[in-house]
Amino acid sequence: MSTFSMDHDPSAPHSMGTTIIGVTYNGGVVLGADSRTSTGMYVANRASDKITQLTDNVYVCRSGSAADSQIVSDYVRYFLNQHTIQLGQPATVKVAANLVRLLSYQNKNMLQTGLIVGGWDKYEGGQIYSVPLGGTILRQPFTIGGSGSSYLYGFFDQAWKEGMSKDEAEKLVVKAVSLAIARDGASGGVIRTVIINAEGVTRNFYSGESLPLWHEEIEPRNSLLDILSSSSPEPMSM
Amino acid sequence: MEWAKDNIRANAIAPGLILTPLAKTVSDFHRWNPYVTGTSVLGLKYKDGIILAADMGGSYGSTLRYKSVERLKPIGKHTILGASGEISDFQEILRYLDELIIYDLMWDDGNSLGPKEVHSYLNRVMYNRRNKFNPLWNSLVVGGVKNGQKYLGMVGMIGTHYEDNHVATGFGNHLARPIMRAEWHEDMSFEDAVKLLEKCLLVLLYRDRSAINKFQIAKITKDGVTISEPYALKTFWGFSAFQNPSKGAEGSW
Numbered sequence: 001m002s003t004f005s006m007d008h009d010p011s012a013p014h015s016m017g018t019t020i021i022g023v024t025y026n027g028g029v030v031l032g033a034d035s036r037t038s039t040g041m042y043v044a045n046r047a048s049d050k051i052t053q054l055t056d057n058v059y060v061c062r063s064g065s066a067a068d069s070q071i072v073s074d075y076v077r078y079f080l081n082q083h084t085i086q087l088g089q090p091a092t093v094k095v096a097a098n099l100v101r102l103l104s105y106q107n108k109n110m111l112q113t114g115l116i117v118g119g120w121d122k123y124e125g126g127q128i129y130s131v132p133l134g135g136t137i138l139r140q141p142f143t144i145g146g147s148g149s150s151y152l153y154g155f156f157d158q159a160w161k162e163g164m165s166k167d168e169a170e171k172l173v174v175k176a177v178s179l180a181i182a183r184d185g186a187s188g189g190v191i192r193t194v195i196i197n198a199e200g201v202t203r204n205f206y207s208g209e210s211l212p213l214w215h216e217e218i219e220p221r222n223s224l225l226d227i228l229s230s231s232s233p234e235p236m237s238m
Numbered sequence: 239m240e241w242a243k244d245n246i247r248a249n250a251i252a253p254g255l256i257l258t259p260l261a262k263t264v265s266d267f268h269r270w271n272p273y274v275t276g277t278s279v280l281g282l283k284y285k286d287g288i289i290l291a292a293d294m295g296g297s298y299g300s301t302l303r304y305k306s307v308e309r310l311k312p313i314g315k316h317t318i319l320g321a322s323g324e325i326s327d328f329q330e331i332l333r334y335l336d337e338l339i340i341y342d343l344m345w346d347d348g349n350s351l352g353p354k355e356v357h358s359y360l361n362r363v364m365y366n367r368r369n370k371f372n373p374l375w376n377s378l379v380v381g382g383v384k385n386g387q388k389y390l391g392m393v394g395m396i397g398t399h400y401e402d403n404h405v406a407t408g409f410g411n412h413l414a415r416p417i418m419r420a421e422w423h424e425d426m427s428f429e430d431a432v433k434l435l436e437k438c439l440l441v442l443l444y445r446d447r448s449a450i451n452k453f454q455i456a457k458i459t460k461d462g463v464t465i466s467e468p469y470a471l472k473t474f475w476g477f478s479a480f481q482n483p484s485k486g487a488e489g490s491w
Contacts, residue, residue, distance in 0.1 A: 017300075035480075036447075041409065043445045047480040048491045066491060071487050146302065172461055185300040185447040190475050203482065206473035216305035217452070220470040224432050224455055227469060 017186030018150025020061035022116040025169035028120040028126040028197025032173035035189035058096040058119030058156025061145035069113040093119040097129035148180030148187035239356040272324040276411030277448040279320035284431035287459035288381030291435040295450035308455040317353040317382035322407040324375035353382030353389040365397030377407035409446040414438035
């Protein structure tokens, strides 16, 4: 049975599948994302990598149309590569973010992708730039994006604080993506994080069973048969 | 050709539906949008009877809003019913069936409605609602045992109905039935049937956006109905390819 989607105003910006987060801490940035790519209601890829490298020190979280976000990041990586050679030193996060903005803004009629640019450079340290639909650019201490982000505004209003450590920041990001996955059908799979600071870049991977259980979620088992055999003779009841 | 305007207006509201000029049921179209929905239901015949499985999710669009929805219910003594689609319509169907069973009991004649009767009744209900352009937005799985005879069937929202050894609704048709076709056989033990269903449930959990990790399995035999407590399955994410998929191909997915 095919399901009709909820009717909505076609001119309003529509939410995209995914949960992406970028957060600054007292030495760099932490980027986080889920790993679900869907075509309609089918999960085409359950282990996607939505955090893409632009330069050694700048990464971007992609949401919305997979094709549009990939092509934008490909172009930006190409331009930044040239720019780095010409400049003779690593590109700044601001330049990377503005390149993303230019492409998003100048092609706003055709593109449907929301991006979060995060990185570290020696001038400004860790920075996060939000580039949503339309090509606005806003530097923020943290930002969230994708359809799953709707469920996180209240959470971050309460849980965010300035001057966190690297571990605190990463834990916050993982907790947030996990909460979004619990409620957003368009987000799921594993949680990937990328931490960028003066020392370099670290990629992490958090999957299913290592994540906490939230409201109405229960401990996973191998099978119902394990439950039945381990308890009393009449465990199933009406 | 005054009536042509009616056609155009109605087609704007309900694309794909072909209307006759006599259709005046514009008000009925308000029910062509489901709100809170359940996803796939799976059903199998096994040695002792019928076994159904479904998750406990009630999605509100793309939000996984309700996580303890019981989509498998016993009907009378001989039947279990599983529903996908609009939950409010399922609750209404349960009310209709409740009435049906109670009136049957009131005859006090020792006879009771079996799965075939329930399936036939639901088919009529669904088809008649479809004819009035006001469907009950569900796909139903009906299974049961009466007088030693096992029965498993499906009824769709437009009145499509059939019976088979293994059935599924929604995404289950595409993801679970191929597995069932390959691995189902006559007279499966309860353990084998559960293992087969869990294999299907896991695929649906990976690949259906509206699936959640909380399931119930219901079985019905000549001895009666039992519905399990909610439980969750372990998922596997340990493929090495999942670790760093875009290594060597930055920007790929």
